[in-house]
Amino acid sequence: MLPVPVYRSPLSEPGATGGITTTVADESLLRVVSGGVRTGTWLNPATARFPAVVLGQAAAERLGVVSPGTQVWLGGRYFTVVGMLEPVALAPDLDRAALIGAPVATELFGFDGSPTTVYERSADAAVDLRIEISRTKASDPALRQGVVLLNPGGPGGGGLAMPLETRGSELARHFDVIGFDPRGVGRSSALKCERIPDTRPATSRPADAGFTAFAEYARAHEAACRPAGGGIRPFINTANTARDMDVIRAALGESRINYLGYSYGTYLGAVYGSLFPRRLNRSVLDSSVHPSWLWREQAEQQSVANRFNVEQWATWVGRRDRTYHLGKSPVEVRPPPRRWRLSSPPDRFRSPAGGRKTGPATGRTEQLHVPFLHPAGETRPAEARGLSGRRGDPGRRRPRDPVRRRPRDGRGAWRPADFRARQRQARARRHQPLRHRQNRRLPDQRRAATVEVGMRG
Structure with a gap:
């Protein structure tokens, strides 16, 4: 796709393209997508070198072109329409396209030959x-x-x-x-599968009979997907x-x-x-997954890692009781899940990352899943502040974050470019997130940060 507008004439209102895109087409494209030419001809080695264009069915209608030989204003100059396509069922985006050859696109618009879509x-x-x-x-x-x-x-x-x-x-x-x-x-x-009624029990602890409903839903969902997308x-x-x-x-x-x-x-x-x-x-x-495990085994091992991270988080918060007032030991910090659910409704939680109000499903994920999967300290203060503000006096002064402010890259996460600046070591173990360790060596003693990604078992 080229960032080149297409208009009926140079007198057309700028920006009123009707959603038509300029696309560089290979001569084999029509055969690959099983498309057909309604009138005129398709691009060939001769027409691909000159200002010639083939219009998709919707593009021709929006430009008011009814026959080949008409000229349209493409990229600041006239192109001659040499053909118009039938609707392309396998590639409907081509219906809104103005297709030109690669040679003329390179000469006039600086096309570098790199495709953006592969059929x-x-x-x-x-x-x-x-x-x-x-x-x-x-x-x-x-x-x-x-x-x-x-x-x-x-x-x-x-x-x-x-x-x-x-x-x-x-x-x-x-x-x-x-x-x-x-x-x-x-x-x-x-x-895009057809939606089916969800009859699964809405509980995280279903009874034995509930598993039958889950299995039936999975079978029905798979059956609904079979005819989707042309099979x-x-x-x-x-x-x-x-x-x-x-x-x-x-x-x-x-x-x-x-x-x-x-x-x-x-x-x-x-x-x-x-x-x-x-x-x-x-x-x-x-964050490698085990190649020989089914998703059930993946989920079971992920639960083990989640539990481990909960304990790590509770220990971290307990050491900072003067700041968060949630308890001095992991047992005190870690209240029963039902108590959390009642005292902190998910629709009242805000995302620690951006202040965006969340719905119940997203709220549960952000309350419990995300913070415990990242024990490196990036989300611990925000999660502890959130729980601290909901225990006791809601008007209590907001606690100060004891974690020293770290350099950010603008997205709240670190990237490979930040390794040298932050001097961290990271090691990924099976189903556990990256753990960060601050490099406290003097600058002249520091070694380049490394990442080891592997899997046990």
Whole structure:
């Protein structure tokens, strides 16, 4: 997609594009997406070199174009319409597109040849899928070391915005950072399942009969997903997502890729390395999941880690009773869960990170899950202040945070670029978050901070 507006004429009101996008198209695109030309012709080696454009069905209607030979105002000059498409069922975004050839896009608009969307054609008996990708280029081209693909985890997490989160970091200085929505997610070929009534018991401690309801709901949900997205459900799996990553690599013209994945993304990275070992340069797997465990086992081990972090948090707060007044021992600090639920309704809680008021579901997560998963001190003061303000006199003076203020990167979290500034060591153990340890050596004795990401068992 090019940031080039399309108008019916130069007299059109600026900004009134009607949602039409300018897209650089390969000559094979129409065949891959099983599209058809309603009238006129498709791009070919001759027309791709000149100011010629093919309009999607909706784009032609919004521009008022009814036949080839009409001229439209594209990027500050006239382009001649050479064809108009039928509606493209497998790629509906093309209906709103003005498609031009790569040679003329390079000559007139500085197109660098890097795709933002990859359409993958499977076997004839399979279905067509679309993978949406994003990229930020290495900020120092002289030090560029290739590309790095990112995945936030999930399964089902979209990664299109992740390259923006690395801006200003050492990673973004040396690498082109690539984000993508995996197949079935977001702006890629999405798996949008039909909603079904939720008959599961609304309790965290269901009776034995409740498990039957959970199983029936899971079966019904899976059945509702089978016809979604044109029947793509059987093709949504980790191995195929890893194969999509290799399609992205080839589309970018890279012989090898680097990879950074979190949580479930560590499993995806391991699968890619197993399938394409010669095409993977380096990978960082953060908060690894066990490759041989089912999600039930993952959840059981996560509960063990959560409990451990609760105890760590309660011990930390107990040592600061003069500040938070929640008790001097972990037993005093850690009240029964029912007492917390009654004294601190989730719809009254605010997020420690941004002051945003939360609903009940989000509130429960932010009250209990998030603070206990981050025992490094980043959220402990905020959580302790929140509980302290709800125990005893609500008008009590807000306690002072005893934790020394740390440098921030603007998002409330540290990035690879902050390692040298903060001089921390981090080690990721199985199903436990990163633990930070302050490097108290003198500046001339400090060693570069390191990250070790691994997995036991």
